[in-house]
Amino acid sequence: MSATSENSDTPLVDDLRAVLGRDRVTVSGTERRLYRTDAAHQRGDTPAVVCFPSTTEEVRSVVLVCRKHGRPFVPRGSGTGLAGGAVPVGSPVVIVTTRMNRVVDVDLEERVAWVQPGVLNLDLTNLVRPLGFHFAPDPSSQQACTIGGNVATNSGGPHCLRYGVTSAHVVGLEVVLPDGEVVELGGPEAEPACFDLRGAFIGSEGTMGITTQVAVRLTPNPPAVMTLLLAFDDLDAAAGCVSGIIASGIIPAALEMMDGEMVSAVEDFVGAGYPRDATAVLLVEVEGLPGGVADEAERVSGVGYSFGARSVRIAEDEAERNLLWKGRKTAFGAVARIMPDYYLHDTVVPRSRLVDVLRKVREIARRHRLLVFNVFHAGDGNLHPLLVFDAREAGVAERVHAAGGEIVEVSLAAGGVLSGEHGIGLEKREYMAQMFTQDDLDAQAAVRMAFDPAGLANPGKVLPAGSRCGELGDLPAGAWI
Amino acid sequence: MNLGIDEDELASCVNCGLCLPHCPTFRVTGAEPLSPRGRISAMRGVQVDGEVVDGAFVEVIETCVQCLGCETACPSGVPFGALMGATRASLASKRRSGHQSRLTRAALGLLGAHGAVLAGARALALGQRLRVVPRRVPLPLLPLRQERLRSTGSDVWLFTGCVMDAVQRDIHQASIRVLDRMGLGVSLPGNEASCCGALSEHAGLTDQARRMASGVMKAMPGESPIVVNSAGCGAALKNYGQLLATGEAERFSARVHDICEFLAQRKTALPPPSSARRTTVAVQDPCHLRHVQKLHESVRAVLQPYARLIELDDEGLCCGAGGSFSILHADLAVAVRELKLRAIERSGAALVVSANPGCSLFLQAAGVDVVHPVQLIDWAISGGPDGR
Ligand code: SF4
């Protein structure tokens, strides 16, 4: 280990080691540098220290050490965030929750599980599935992301069309506030005694403190599920079909759309039999009692054909269903087979404007000479246009950045919002001012200041520079990689 | 420092993190540097950003079990094995003269001297009985005496290997019996074809691995198929074409089959079980079978008529054995094995089947009852020596 890359901030390191021991405090420069990024596109600064508490008490002690030294801290789970929420700005202490991975209690009668924040989303579902339950939010990164991270970003996922996003599935939270106080927000009781701050905390991306335990709602597994794959030769027809399905009175469990480019990339990885030559596909899942499900599937298929679907395929068994979903959920990664970098947006637009916005997105990409792939939660209008490129190409970063800005613009102009489920983090905060007035931003900043007057909790995230909290962290130089 | 990695391959990782839960060392530490994404990013740091190769970097690289669970999981098709292989080879050649590296080279080189391996195994077996072998040596009780193997014909070669021949010869005996029942005579390569060279290659000692590969090829000439009952060795033999980059090596590799693959292709020739009783077994997928050779389905296909199979719920997560990993990184290996032990416990099976000697020895050392698929078949068709 070269001496120069070791952290020399001895008093801070000593205090952290006193709490966690040597093993769980990382000081080596080589290792710390690996924490400059999450799954988003921007690279941040090297954190001062990375530490791994495993209990609420240890998190509290670490936060108190940060406070004592006036050091900001950044909570991090698996680092699968897509907006840079866990990317360090300045030289913070990164607090990793992956060692807090115990399922503390499963109460099937109350249908609630208490879990530590580092439990992986899919691990929890796999654990309770044999008991007849699952955790409903199912983001694409489900296999890797932590429940703490789901709380921080208020994650969604395909099945949130029917079940709602994370905030609908978190009953209560234990939280270490930025001043080291441990509080419980919400709770299993139907009516908590005071303000329900649970809702304010979920989605706050670590800017109001660190979740140390989560009471999640367990959702009963549906008795029957059917998954349909509808292929179209025309994008408008596919988008029209989305509205058609909803208008027919069916609320599918999930209703996803991929454009033809995306379908090819995905098929290269999973080999699930996605039709490579389709212009767009819809992945529709219906669930409920066996008779009703068969009937709904029939109706979806009918709507599909009436909108010009070229083919409708119904997954034969669980294996086929899983393979289709695997394709959908690994879509972001699969595009790397075409270009090594992607920049992803997460805007939500009214369903009626889908086709229009989609066309504009393609047009924007064409103008900036970029490839664009679309895969999204069509049922709730949550777009995920991926701009793919090779960051090693000179000048490409500027084009990507400009195109991204225009995509946000057209989405907002269509009456949409900035983020459906990935959060704002570092990457999207510059667009906040397009979405909110200064008063709105100030109000949000005031809430945040109430939780974190010293501005130590994940500074530089969510609120833009220039707002009352934003100036704490300017983008690190060369953040665009 | 240039690690000799293909820059396009290095750039193909998009940092999504979907591989993390499939990485055994990340599973037990929760640390980015011990994850596939972290390792790739560290390689980028050195090769692209010119960061120094320090102790921490070496640790990041050496703690990788090379199980390739990440490669299977990666939607972007990142060739992790190739990145890791190139990095290890660069580190090994840079440290050529170092004390540690000379020691590794000498130790792995010994695997090619079959007499020494056999003598060593006997000494260990004796030592275990005299209780002078430290308990942390990750081995089950080894057999003191082993029956001589006898060639039965010349239809197929059976690759016998180094450690496996020294301590698990009963698996070879079972393989010969099963092939014999199918009417196939087996030739044995003798001591020339001792070690396949996989451990040397994983350590980045490419030249040593190439020498061993040439020896193995010379010992099994002709056209007959080569059957291998160790998933790790099979993967190595199948890779000779790449390793030696000669037409001859390529033709050799094309003759190599894992025994389960070989049997699955000839299922109709396999004798039926002798009784209707089916043993219940949990299937443990060796990484070199599942993630490298991608043949784990063959195991299920051949065992189906003979046993009641139970799947583990860990999606083929590594058991921690990893060739010499369990010796060089004992603490990590044991922590990883703990996860596997819990998965086996959840499955409720009393017996585990594994097609790789490294995995079975490592699991047996923790008290798990493990057999090779071919042993199960052997027992099922002959009525079984121990009534399983
Ligand atoms: S190796 Fe593959 S799965 Fe892992 S982070 Fe990179 S792109 Fe994602």
Ligand code: SF4
């Ligand atoms: S090869 Fe195995 S141990 Fe190494 S990074 Fe990949 S998953 Fe982890």
